Amino acid sequence: MPVVLSLQGSHGPVIHAVNAAGAARGILIGARVVDVQAIHRDLHVEQADPDGDRALLDRLAMWARRWCPWTVAEDDGIVMDVRGAAHLFGGEAQMLRDMHTRFAMQGLRARLALAPTRGAAQMLARFGAQGVICGVQDVTAHLAPLSVAALRVPNGTVRLLDRLGLKTIGALEAVPRAGLMRRFSTVAEDHNPLVLLDRALGRSADPLNAPPDLQVWRAQARLAEPVIDPVPWLDGLAEDLAAQLAAAELGARRLRLTIYRVDGEWRFRDVSTASASRDPAHFVRLVAGKLEGIDPGFGFDLLTLEALRAEPLSLHQDRLDGARDASADVAALLDRMTAKLGPSKVTWAAWVESHKPERVEAQVSVLAGERDAVVEVLRERPLRLFDPPEEIAVLYAVPEGPPARFRWRRVAFLMARFEGPERIAPEWWRDRAGTRLRDYYKVEVTDGRRFWLFRDGVVGDARGGDPRWFMHGTFG
Incomplete structure (x- = not known):
């Protein structure tokens, strides 16, 4: 199909x-x-899914470092600099067979080629025979029968070369350079067929700029014989991991304990922290509380404790008076509560950027990070807000102002003084179409109480009927 x-x-x-x-x-x-x-x-x-394909290729490029330390993911392949590594696998042919087998075990079909230069290997892998091994003296012979499209130049360049009768690499190589160099002098190097051919034949440098290895913070314990209970090894794993993090001035935000069973299966438990930490005792308490229900099978002979997420945590000196750090105690308490109850059960209030007063404060998980500080000086707001705002009946309104008399919760109030209006527009990226703007007023009634009222809409805004009045909060 x-x-x-x-x-x-x-x-x-x-x-x-x-x-x-x-x-x-x-x-x-x-x-x-x-x-x-x-x-x-x-x-x-x-x-x-191009983004997903690229992410998979990046992961495969890192996974391919089992054969050599320098690998780079390209648009549709992986380039590996295996110089000095083939003998570890029994030779170049054995290494290519191992690559083919391991990619096939993951359900992937790989076209492989080995050549002295990066460009030659790319061309042979895509347009040559499967698994070809090209020596230094054989590069020209192996590339000569390939189409000029193997140079990975734009389609327009391929058509131009075809009209000139240069359909293969060998034909392009045999033509005198002077005329072609003038024709392609304005073409970028990455699209210039002559420059790409020189790189493939080793006449010019084409270095492999491999990204650095992903840093993994992991402590492991290999056991002489299978065991059932991982608790006795947690202290050593936690101290090892904490030492690694301290050397890099990092703290863990998410940990994973993995047990590798003798039957080839593995089980893991994840825990998170409210703030970066590298306290071994705290690691042990968190992980030990999550071991209930983990299935060790017939036993396991390998344990790992890994920091899946780490954040900068500078070295600091404890207090000279010997007192405990209250903020650290709070963070540890939040971590234990979250590990026991679940991340969605332990929340705190956080500021949210919004025009609407009822959206300014939200409940977020304590593991989401530190609460954001308010960097803007907000206008005076009531201590108590009603959610949702409660509609009031206007008995008499001041023209272009707040209601002089209104009824709220079956009680009539007479306004003594007011301040406003403060206009708050709808959030067009969040509110539905037709949402009306609000005019807020601070109102003091005759008995001294102060309220926060708003008029929903203005006359003639073409977004509904007459404006409505609501009680949104009280002061004091």
């Missing part, structure tokens, strides 16, 4: 990738899906 992946184009979905069955039928990348479906009724279409 032909299978394609599609992306949204300017005139509807277009084909982003096609499987071997589809390519055999002549389905081309870039064609409109509806046009192809009209010809191939059994076409199966799935939505492409």
